[in-house]
Amino acid sequence: MRNPFRPNGKTPAPQATPPPPLNGHTPLIQLRGLKKIYQTAAGEFPALNGIDLDIYPGEFLGIIGKSGAGKTTLINMLTGVDRLTRGEVWMEGQPIHLLDENKLASWRGRNVGIIYQSFYLMPNLTLLQNVTLPMDMCGFYRPGESEQQALKLLQMVELEEHAYKLPSAISGGQQQRVAIARALANDPQIIVADEPTGRLDSATAESIFQIFSRMVAQGKTIVMVTHDQSLARRMTRTLHLVSGSIQGANGDH
């Protein structure tokens, strides 16, 4: 029988439903049975071996582990920068693993702020332009508003007086702060950071960590890969990855 609400008469695809939470709390992000297998010349390399994880709102979640343990791969699954081989990623009831590239890009632009070890600032753009342009492109703010918002973000990372400088005119730690401001541009719910302090001296790393701590205090959710055990101890929770699996029971402290 023709469905009056669907003019083409087709029945809708079966609706996927999010998995139940792992321990009763309502998670922001759910990873289920996450597998990533890379095809290499030497054969298959499993980078992730079935990850089940819930990430809760307001968490400061650390991911530690040796090189090759799968930390960056896990992060890339979370941001949709890389495609999973098997498994599911859910955010607030939405199946991220089912989005096509286009939808994934716009989901990422609105919901995830990503910070890398390298700062990826464009050398020919001022700090302000580096923060403003991605905002303008997402169309989140009206032109003019975006610049005001970018200045606010630069103020938050204490760089507003350098707004019109080029990246080459400031230090590495300052460049990373600009990258953080840029990651916050669209007010994402979750910040994902892959070794954000990996190229910084310990004093500068500490100042970056404090910015992250402040953001968590303001309600952001942060997932951060780090090599630094002392930083990891100061987060809400730490996951230890070994050969693509989470060691211990879901990493709770």
Add this chain to the structure above:
Amino acid sequence: MSSMENNGPNYLPSPQRCTGDALIEMAQITKTFKNAAGEFTALKGMTACFYPGEFVSVVGKSGSGKSTLVNMITGIDHPTSGSVRVGDTYVHTLSESDMSVWRGANLGIVFQFFQLLPTLSLLENVMLPMYLGGGFTPTQREGRALSLLKLVGLEGLENKLPAAVSGGQQQCAAIARALANDPPILIADEPTGNLDPRTAEDVFDLFAALIDQGKTILMVTHDISLAGRTTRTLLLSDGELINPWVASALPDLGHSQMLWLTHHLEPRVIQPSAEPPVLDASGDWLILVTAGRLELSGHSGHPDAQARRRLGPGSFLSSLSLQKEGGGRSSLNLEADEPVELLVVEGPEFQRWLSQNPANRLALEGAEWRPDQAVLEAASHSSSGWNS
């Protein structure tokens, strides 16, 4: 390719000032960096001119000042003294924020490490600079970005993230991004430095095609073979430009030796009406023709050397070869049917240069004028490239 013809002699040797049609004029640029270890002068009073439609390569060893030179033009760095004019704009008179707007509209910049934003698709990366105010409406932007990606051979990959494509493809996307606001000038600092030779070739071909479309391109490179295929090459040593005639005629010399000759070669003009000068094998001299043709007629012991011979632009001759041919007694008359421009170093200075480094004598002898070479049409000589 018509636009790639060598126009060298019009601009050479190193100018004191540029002619009016220069698109970019760097005048007496000095740049001194200060750090804890002291001062380092990266550019020493450099004057350089770039003309519309040129494809200029900038080469030199690490630390010779190549990147500093292009950073002066992009305004990424400021000169300690001197000025840079691009079109009608004196770059370093602009405020930081005006400069960034000007840069966004007039210069496309390509970097060695692509500098694409990893979280944006290729399409979004290309669209990004259009939000600087390049005059494209929001609806035009996506279409323009798609056509630029098509131009660089990335059609169908527009929704990929940078990590999902190869390094060469990332660089092509970065070039598309540099073209976003349709700037007349492209500045590329080692654009192929991180690419394998085949991919580097693709990127170079793309630049050549852009030259055919009327762009002006400056490319810093380590790749001598790519440099040899540009309109002309600027060779830097220790913050100064090496005279391109020297670089071309004596490619085997070390850069510091080329720079010494650049400082010590003096320009001379031989007028057709004048009493023809005589070059004597017992003297010490090096001459390098930069314009016009010299007829040589000589008295030398060597049978091949009896004929009349010609030296055209880019050819050189030194007392070493004359001594080799005919011993110390031979000599040559220099005759000119037209004004002939030469660069000359002679006497004790030339002797001093020869004794500075044993390799100098070898480099001269290796590239030295020979009778069969001298009668080659001078026009076939590249005056400024590496491929002579």
